Amino acid sequence: MHTLIKGVDMRRFLLFLGVLIFIASCKKKETYEYQITPQNLYPTNAGKVKLKTDGQYVSILYANLFQTALSSNELFRITQCIESVGDKDLVREVIISNFMNKSDVILPTNEEMRADIDAFLEATYERFYVRKMTEAERTWFRNYIESNPNVTPELVYFSFALSNEYLFY
Amino acid sequence: MKRRNFIKKAAAVTAGAFAVPYILPSGRLFASSGSQLAPHVVYVLFAGGVRQQESILQGYLDQSQGLNIPGNIMYNMLNGAPPSQKIVYGTDGLLEGDTPIPQILGQTLEQQGTLFPEVISSSAGHYGGLNALLQGNTLFTQGLKQKPINPTIFEYARRHLGLPASKVWFVGNGIGNSTPLLNYSNHPSYGADYGANFFAPTITFGQQGIDHLSNAKIYHPEEELSPIYQMKYFLDNNFRNVGGEVPGIHNTEEEKQDIKAFMEEMYIKTQNGTISHPPVTDNGDLVTVGYACEVMKWFKPNLTVINLSAVDGCHSNFTGYLGALHRADHAVGHIWNFIQTQVPEMAGNTAMIITPECGRNLMPNPIEDQNDWKAFDHSDANTRRIFTQMVGPSIPSGLRVGSETNQVGISADGAPTIAEILGFKQEIMSSGLLAGNAQSLFDRI
Incomplete structure (x- = not known):
């Protein structure tokens, strides 16, 4: 014997509901995987x-x-x-x-240095000091190199090799 | 008492205190006025452990090997005839060492100056002995590989005379036995700021130096060196914010350029064979002395300390020891002659003090050399017997103070003696950092 609720076949309704739930439950669930982007992490000079x-x-x-x-x-x-x-x-x-x-x-050539002073400075700081330069250092050095045509990569390297920070680790 | 009378009497007493001579504990009539006896001092740390028997007592083989052959093999420094037999200390002639090195000085230093033939060494070892000679203190508890704990004579001289680093030099015989550490102490009131410049010429100007220091690129002073220093100072300022200070002596930029120019000149002279070496230069001490003479000629230092060490070969080779002792005397004769004849700025106004850092044993060890002569170490009471010789302006000539039965002077006397010659005796004596019984040798005369 079928149960009728206001003209709806209850059995069909339940079947429809079950199919609906089944379809919804099979929806592919999105998952998130968190990974680490390779980064070179450098200490600050305070740790030396x-x-x-x-x-x-x-x-x-x-x-x-x-x-x-x-x-x-x-x-x-x-x-x-x-x-x-x-x-x-x-x-x-x-x-x-x-x-x-x-x-x-x-040594980098003078042209290479002057073509991209920022890149040269970043590489020099990482090579000699094993750290990122600060914005203050970037600004000072960029201005210094731009305003002194005699400054070559050799002189910059020389000053880093002679500096006190280079003596510490 | 009326106010006017009180002021009069107080003024009189004060004036009297300044005017009336007073007797110091040392027995001298006046305190040091700070005036110099001479503007230059050369201090020779003599040879590396010298037995009294072969030096002052002129025993040669008589008091060491049981052979009745005495004689003086230090005839630039001491009066006395050389040995007449078994000559092994000279240069090679028909036989090894059979040709004594000719005397350099027309008058021995004993004739020209004052000799303290029996001085007490505070140490039986090299490093302790050198520390006593340089610090004027016998509390040298630091070990090898450590800086002196009390100020050295270099620091006293620089601090109390206000001398720049290039006017105070230590010329070492090498870099062994912590010799390079002796150019300044770790004392908080003195230290690196007052340290001496140092060269170990057998290294600096030897093959290592020629290979790695002599081919320096020449940079333009304004266009290249100046930017290097500007960038360096910027980097150093940044690092100073986090406390990065580098210990060590510092010459001014002008002094640095001068020293670099000196080094370049030395490499050229070395290659040309024109270094001011002694007439015979066949061991490390004599090489060292040649470069020490160049240092004096170039910088005219107020204080030059020269360390010689070759006689320490006596641990295993007595024949070699005799040769080294003969050469150390040759070296001293050359230094004095060079100053008087080749450095006009120092001729006639330089004092020289010569003293070994320690003596050597009375009894031999079992090691025998090629002549079957026994070797000597340094550890027994005989090791404490050394001598001191000084010569120069205001130093009595032909004077001998003390004897075998009356020891006068200690090894720590060197520092206050130099201080008196250079004019800062009061400062060094009142520093409280000398050995309690250290005295200027002038006070012991």
């Missing part, structure tokens, strides 16, 4: 509290300028040279200028 040893300084400097490792024998000899001079600032300056005099030192 340890002074590099003479050996660390020389080996890192060599790697930064020549994109290759210094031999252990040369490292030992150059470290001895640093020890043999009292004014470490001075002897580092002499060592850098000796490196800069070598033909295989790898």
Whole structure:
């Protein structure tokens, strides 16, 4: 015996409702997967509290300028040279200028630097300081390079290699 | 008392206090006025552990190897005839070492100056001994690889005379035994700001230096160097905000350029063979002295300290020790002769003080050399026997103070003696940082 509610066949209604629920329940559910976009994270200069040893300084400097490792024998000899001079600032300056005099030192060209000063500065900060530059540093350096036609990548590299922050890690 | 009388008497007493000579605890009549006896001092830290028996006592083989052959092998410094037999300390002739090096000085330093033949060394070791000589203090508790804890004579001189770094030099025999650490102390009131410039010439101007320091690129001072420094100062200022200060002595930019010019000149002279070496230059001490002479000629320092060490080979080779001692004397003779003849700004107004950092043992160790002679270490009471010699303006000539039975002076006396010569004795004596019994040698005469 069929139950009628105001002319609606209750059994058909329930069947229709069941199909409706079935269809709705089969709808593909959207899922979200969260992943990490690769990022180079750098510390700030405030975290640099340890002074590099003479050996660390020389080996890192060599790697930064020549994109290759210094031999252990040369490292030992150059470290001895640093020890043999009292004014470490001075002897580092002499060592850098000796490196800069070598033909295989790898430097960007002046044209490359001036074509995109921001990119050059970002790369230089990351190479020497292993950190991002601040906006204040960007502004100062950009202005300085733009207003000084004599400034070359070599001089910029020299100043970074000679700076105090480069002596710390 | 009336006010006027009181003022009169007070003024008289005050004036009297300044005018009337007073006796100091040292026995001298007047306190040091701060006036200089000489504007330049050369301090030779002599040789690296010298036995009294072969130096002051001129025993040669007599008091070491049981051979009755005495003689003086330091005839630039000391009066006395050289040995007559078994000559092994010279240069090679028919036999190894059989040709003594000719005397450089017409008059020995003993004739020209004052000799303290029996001085007490505070240390039986090199580093402790060097610290006592340079600090005027025997509380050298720091070990190797550590900076001195009390100020060195370099720091006293720079601070109390206001000298720039390029006027105070330490020329080391090498970089071993923490020698490069001795150019300034960690003392909070002195330290790196008053440190001395330092070279270890056998390294700086040796093959390592030639390979890695001599081929520096020349930068234009205004167009290239100036931007480098401007950018560096900007970077340093930023880093200073987070506390990044680098320890070490600092020359001014002008001094740096001068030192770099000196280094370039030295590499050229080294390659040309024109360094002011002593007539015989066949060991590290003599090489060191050649460059020390160049430093004096170039910078005319107010204080030059030269460290010699070759005689320390006595640990294992007595024959070599005799040769090194003979050469150390040759080196000292050359320094004095060079100052008087090649550096007009220092000739006649330079004082030189020579003293070993420690002595050597009375009894030998078991090691025998090629002549079957026994070697000597430094650890027993004989090690505490050293000497001090000084020569120059206001230093009595031909004077001998003390004897084998009457030791006069300690190794820490060097610093206050230099202070008296350069004119800051009061400051160093009142610093409270010297050994309690350290005195200027002038006060011991």
